Amino acid sequence: MKLPSPLRFLCCLLVVALLGACAKTETAVALGNRTQVLHQNIGGEPPDLDPQLMQTNAHFNVLMALYEGLTGYDPRDLHPVPGVAQRWEISADGLAYTFHLRADAQWSNGDAVTARDFEFSVRRMLSPKFATPYKHYFDIVRGAEDYSAGQLADFAAVGVRAVDDRTLRIELRQPAPYLLFLLGSFAWMPVHRATVEAHGAYDAIATGWSRPGHIVTNGPFALADWRNGEEIVVKKNPRYWGARTVRLQEIHFHLIENADTEERAFRTGQLHLTEFVPATKLAIYAETAPDQLSVAPFFSTYLYEFNLARPPFNEPRVRRAFSLAIDRVQLAASQPQQHLLAATGLVPPGTDDYHYTGDNALRFDPAEARRLLAAAGFPEGKGFPATDLPFDTSARHQHFAEILQQMWERNLGVRVNLANIEGRVYHAERVQRKYTLSRGGWVGDYLDPHAFLSVHLTGGGQNVAGYANPEFDALVRRALDQRDRAARHEIYRRAEDILMRDLPIIPLFHYTAQHLVAPSVRGRYPNLLDYHPYQGMWLESK
Amino acid sequence: MLRFVANRLLQAIPVMLIIITVSFFMLRLAPGGPFTAEKAVPPEILRNLEAHYGLDKPLPVQFITYLGKVVLHGDLGPSFKYSNRTVNEILADKLPVSLELGGLALVVALVLGLTFGILAALKRNTIFDYAFSTVGMVGICVPTFVMGPLLVLTFGIHFGWVNASGWYTWQDRVLPALTLGFVYSAYIMRLTRGGMLEVLTQDYIRTARAKGASETRIVLRHALRGGLLPVVSFLGPAIAGILTGSFVIETIFQIPGLGREFVNSAFNRDYTLVLGTVILYAGLLVLLNLVADVVQVWLNPKLKFE
Numbered sequence: 001m002k003l004p005s006p007l008r009f010l011c012c013l014l015v016v017a018l019l020g021a022c023a024k025t026e027t028a029v030a031l032g033n034r035t036q037v038l039h040q041n042i043g044g045e046p047p048d049l050d051p052q053l054m055q056t057n058a059h060f061n062v063l064m065a066l067y068e069g070l071t072g073y074d075p076r077d078l079h080p081v082p083g084v085a086q087r088w089e090i091s092a093d094g095l096a097y098t099f100h101l102r103a104d105a106q107w108s109n110g111d112a113v114t115a116r117d118f119e120f121s122v123r124r125m126l127s128p129k130f131a132t133p134y135k136h137y138f139d140i141v142r143g144a145e146d147y148s149a150g151q152l153a154d155f156a157a158v159g160v161r162a163v164d165d166r167t168l169r170i171e172l173r174q175p176a177p178y179l180l181f182l183l184g185s186f187a188w189m190p191v192h193r194a195t196v197e198a199h200g201a202y203d204a205i206a207t208g209w210s211r212p213g214h215i216v217t218n219g220p221f222a223l224a225d226w227r228n229g230e231e232i233v234v235k236k237n238p239r240y241w242g243a244r245t246v247r248l249q250e251i252h253f254h255l256i257e258n259a260d261t262e263e264r265a266f267r268t269g270q271l272h273l274t275e276f277v278p279a280t281k282l283a284i285y286a287e288t289a290p291d292q293l294s295v296a297p298f299f300s301t302y303l304y305e306f307n308l309a310r311p312p313f314n315e316p317r318v319r320r321a322f323s324l325a326i327d328r329v330q331l332a333a334s335q336p337q338q339h340l341l342a343a344t345g346l347v348p349p350g351t352d353d354y355h356y357t358g359d360n361a362l363r364f365d366p367a368e369a370r371r372l373l374a375a376a377g378f379p380e381g382k383g384f385p386a387t388d389l390p391f392d393t394s395a396r397h398q399h400f401a402e403i404l405q406q407m408w409e410r411n412l413g414v415r416v417n418l419a420n421i422e423g424r425v426y427h428a429e430r431v432q433r434k435y436t437l438s439r440g441g442w443v444g445d446y447l448d449p450h451a452f453l454s455v456h457l458t459g460g461g462q463n464v465a466g467y468a469n470p471e472f473d474a475l476v477r478r479a480l481d482q483r484d485r486a487a488r489h490e491i492y493r494r495a496e497d498i499l500m501r502d503l504p505i506i507p508l509f510h511y512t513a514q515h516l517v518a519p520s521v522r523g524r525y526p527n528l529l530d531y532h533p534y535q536g537m538w539l540e541s542k
Numbered sequence: 543m544l545r546f547v548a549n550r551l552l553q554a555i556p557v558m559l560i561i562i563t564v565s566f567f568m569l570r571l572a573p574g575g576p577f578t579a580e581k582a583v584p585p586e587i588l589r590n591l592e593a594h595y596g597l598d599k600p601l602p603v604q605f606i607t608y609l610g611k612v613v614l615h616g617d618l619g620p621s622f623k624y625s626n627r628t629v630n631e632i633l634a635d636k637l638p639v640s641l642e643l644g645g646l647a648l649v650v651a652l653v654l655g656l657t658f659g660i661l662a663a664l665k666r667n668t669i670f671d672y673a674f675s676t677v678g679m680v681g682i683c684v685p686t687f688v689m690g691p692l693l694v695l696t697f698g699i700h701f702g703w704v705n706a707s708g709w710y711t712w713q714d715r716v717l718p719a720l721t722l723g724f725v726y727s728a729y730i731m732r733l734t735r736g737g738m739l740e741v742l743t744q745d746y747i748r749t750a751r752a753k754g755a756s757e758t759r760i761v762l763r764h765a766l767r768g769g770l771l772p773v774v775s776f777l778g779p780a781i782a783g784i785l786t787g788s789f790v791i792e793t794i795f796q797i798p799g800l801g802r803e804f805v806n807s808a809f810n811r812d813y814t815l816v817l818g819t820v821i822l823y824a825g826l827l828v829l830l831n832l833v834a835d836v837v838q839v840w841l842n843p844k845l846k847f848e
Contacts, residue, residue, distance in 0.1 A: 229798025
């Protein structure tokens, strides 16, 4: 029997459509290499392009293209370089900074970027009504905390003031050697006052000023298009003061969420840069295309937190026993392609020459661990209360939790129960301190040991363990007053020594940042915070 | 028939209300909220955010306010995650993509499913039948998350004919439509084959043959109409599923459709976006089930609108 003719026709259509799809064309990467168009994936949609509301590290890439703070970063080691501020003076006591803004800094609509824009932006950030989680980036500014808490009514008393259009003065309540670094970060980026106010109250969120078509920015690139769920396109901003040296013409920030989809897009020449590398593909790239795989130390620490308010972990010997029973080197080596670094303390190495290696440095000593646990009343783990080891759903967290479970059982005789909990539930309950033991982690906001140690100050918002030690607090605060680097590091060493003695948390290892990078990408360097300014980046095929 | 349709639409109102109510409260009773993050948000900021979105009011008040806006103004509220966009905007943005993908997949499913289903029934118990049935079983058994990457590996990476992901050119539509369509075509094929086999042995087909009607006419005019009945009742809800998107396909191929928003919004506790998608999906299901019923009556003379 023959096929009925309408069906035959449809079949033919399908075949033709398939064949038509078979035209081999130049890939986006090859085309981009010729036209200086970079294709980078950032792993998902940013909620907003308002720099004062930004949420994740990956989205910071878009902000770095769109905005520029008073300072910028050297792409190799991230030391602060002039941004909108051409130069600055620091007072002898380290409390007052005077910034001189460049005359040719412009917004993407042609307005001049002035010191008043920065003053306005800080006022918006600190307004008690402005709901953003990043106010702590301003804590060191005189009067900032009081103003944002509503205890100080007059913004004039806050230490950020435009002296004139091109001079900005910032006064601190205590010296902060990392201030120049902070000034380049997203929270300190300026917003365009007229645009913000044209769309609603200056301190309201979700007014729509940062939508495509409205948004005005001051960085090397300007927003051209935002196709939701697909890509954000930025084009070189001809008004940028340094436009002459910017070589990329466009950046397409792809919004692929799935690591496997992303990797396939990289392989078919759709992406120059990926946000992730699937764990299963690390070994393959390391072997077959090492020039395309970038694995670099990341300023972060993977850790577990104890609930210090509840037994059994209110007992320091138990915490110490749990820490000593972990073979961190083996734990880190369990994922060899990720090049994880076993932790000896909380602060990852790499901030100048600071790296904690004191008497309380984390080590593996099962005999001592068993002795301490017995001394605490649990010989060979007998009588130890049932303990959960909760973690937020992820293959990676599960992997490490299973290894910890085995190590504690083998070395302490204590069996903890793994509890795999959906992300939002986990984070909500973790902050409410419902767990006796919880998975945590920290990524430094700036390249300074303070970024890690200050988390554990008494009453800190991220101090989930509930740690409170006045001696530790005093040292961490005092370190900021110390302008001599070596002396400052010595104080940090003493503070970290106390922290690693008390062990409110047990650091396990330091992460690495992993990306796939097309060989044509130039002027991009692995660095500790995974920040990559686009001003000096370009594409060049061999 | 008008009365039947009007009646069914009236019945849909309480159904929709129940769906909205249950989803609203289930969602709000789930631990964690739209502003929960690994880095804890300071309590005073959280209060500010909750006040901005009206989350500080008692739950029943929030529910009434929400329902009022939805029913009176069709306003599904602002999205919690995408602070600059409303749920109406997001749905208006993503639904057409899902409709396009679903429509194309449906064409693939119907063309492949009906053709091979009819052929298998006509060539019953021959090598054709076995071959089609095997392919059909494979289509049902191989999940889309295996099929999709396999197609990409072959046509995207090995041959370099199409992109691995994205939704930019018409070539980008080929693999997702095939992947999604293939699964449904397998079901349609098996249902068509079964339906046709049952019909082809009926007296009226023999009568038609005796009267000298051509084989094409017998199959298309007489047999197909009855043989399609099981397919039609399957297609009602299936089309709703196909059209509102498939999370898996949209994730594998990075398609900016509704399926991905639906699943992600639940993970993000984006209350309004979850409810918006639920309402849309439920509405479509109700509507398409109604269409399926109408079509069935039209195809089957034994049924009446009652």
